[in-house]
Amino acid sequence: MTFDVRTVVDDMLDRTVVLGYGRTGYALRSRGWTPLPPQALRGRTALVTGANSGIGKAIAAGLAELGAAVTLVVRDESRGAEAAAEIAASGSGPRPGVERCDISDLADVHRFAADFVERNERVDVLVHNAGVLPAARTESPQGHEICLATHVLGPLLLTERLAPVMAGGRVILVSSGGMYTQPLPTEDFEYKTGEYRGATAYARTKRMQVALLPTLSDRYAAEGISVHGMHPGWVDTPGVATSLPRFRTLTRPLLRTPAEGADTAIWLAATEVPSGRFWHDRRARPEHYLRRTRESDADRERLWRYCAAVAGLPER
Ligand SMILES: NC(=O)c1ccc[n+]([C@@H]2O[C@H](COP(=O)([O-])OP(=O)(O)OC[C@H]3O[C@@H](n4cnc5c(N)ncnc54)[C@H](OP(=O)(O)O)[C@@H]3O)[C@@H](O)[C@H]2O)c1
Structure with missing residues (x-):
């Protein structure tokens, strides 16, 4: 058996959280x-949701620095414009475009996607970064729990609507x-029962992603789109x-900068890796550490059927 010390130390770091x-x-x-090679994404186009602050803004800056034409997909256009100006002023690359879309609102995702596809020939990289951790249970305009709508339903619908212009691209x-x-x-799936805790809703929907x-990897494999x-x-x-x-x-001295948090998403956008896996710090990571969180294929299928139905995704 071979024993790679660096891999073992890397795994141990994750166990300590x-x-x-x-x-x-x-x-x-x-x-x-x-x-990453300079200009690794030259000539490519990228969309980043929730890109007016935090990790999304850092991902957008990193993609622009690699030469991509980036669009910030935000729900507040003036804050998006400020982020675009900041990225341009930092010398990261060409000034990003800004488009308005509330990812939790399926109607708005339809509107945005139709409009974007009409005006743009292709999308090479689609980063679903928009995220929320709500204090209380709220619902999207279509009546879905807000974390489910933002982290799962909106991204599923946006991917489906952009897939026709994403051949060979990366989600x-x-x-x-x-x-x-x-x-x-x-x-x-909608967190209708039990005491609502925002952190639980957040973690459950991140598990769903x-x-x-x-499933997503299989669904778009024919177009060469990796997920x-x-x-x-x-x-x-x-x-x-x-x-x-x-x-x-409590943790401030330990926290990463947004650029450090953005690194693996930028690396995935610029690197050929197998589709369908879960990554952290440029390495594929386990999907579970605890036995009690493991799901069956039937559970995954049930999740997919529910989400595809309420997001209006057709059978393929
Ligand atoms: N920070 C961490 O330690 C950490 C750890 C693990 C995962 N993450 C994930 O990283 C991503 C970015 O988080 P962050 O920490 O950078 O948080 P953040 O600073 O709050 O950024 C979240 C972004 O998402 C946008 N957003 C939220 N709901 C939206 C919607 N319905 N439509 C469009 N945009 C929406 C926000 O826009 P507004 O400014 O308009 O609200 C904001 O730009 C999230 O998916 C989060 O779950 C973060």
Whole structure:
């Protein structure tokens, strides 16, 4: 049996969670990385949702720096314009475009996708980064629990609508290490029963993103579209400051910068790797650490059937 010390240390960092997900893990692992070729994405187009702040803005800047023509997909155009100006001023690359879309609103996703496809010939990289961790249970305009709508239903519909112009492209879902704590809620995808906790809703829907990777990977294989999941680690962002102020106070010295959290998504956009897997710090990672979170194929199928039906995705 071969024994790769670096891989064993890397795995141990994840088991400690704090070291693996924080800046220490990034600092240790990134020492061994080969820099991405300059202009690796020249001539490519990329869309990043929720790109006006935090990790999404850093992903957009990183893709622009590699030469991609980037569009920030945001729900507040003026904040999107500020982010685009900031990225351009930092010298990261061409100034990104800005488009408005509320990813949790299926009607708005339809509107945006139809309009975008009419004006643009292709999309090479689609990063589903928009995320929420709500204080109380709220619903999308179509009546879906807001984490489900934002993290799962909107991204599924946007991917489906853009697939015709994405041949050979890459879809990246920004999930979270929080998903390791939750199984698929197969009896209650909409979190209608039990005491609602935003952190649980968040982690459940991040679990759903990862559970859907093989199905999505198969669904778009004929077009050569690869689908990847990743988690950024623990990152100091406006979202964490607002939604998890106590966590941030306790862990602040350990947190990654947005650029560090964005690294694996940028790397996936520029690197040929197998479709359908879950990544962190440029390595495929296990989807489960706990036996109680494991799902069956039937559970995954049930999730897919539910989401495809309510998002209006056709059979293929
Ligand atoms: N920070 C971490 O430690 C961490 C860890 C694991 C995973 N993540 C994931 O990383 C992603 C980015 O998070 P972040 O920490 O950078 O948080 P953030 O600073 O709050 O950024 C989230 C972005 O998503 C946007 N957004 C939310 N709902 C939207 C919707 N319905 N339509 C369009 N845009 C929407 C937000 O727009 P507004 O500004 O308009 O609200 C914001 O731009 C999320 O998916 C999060 O789950 C973060």
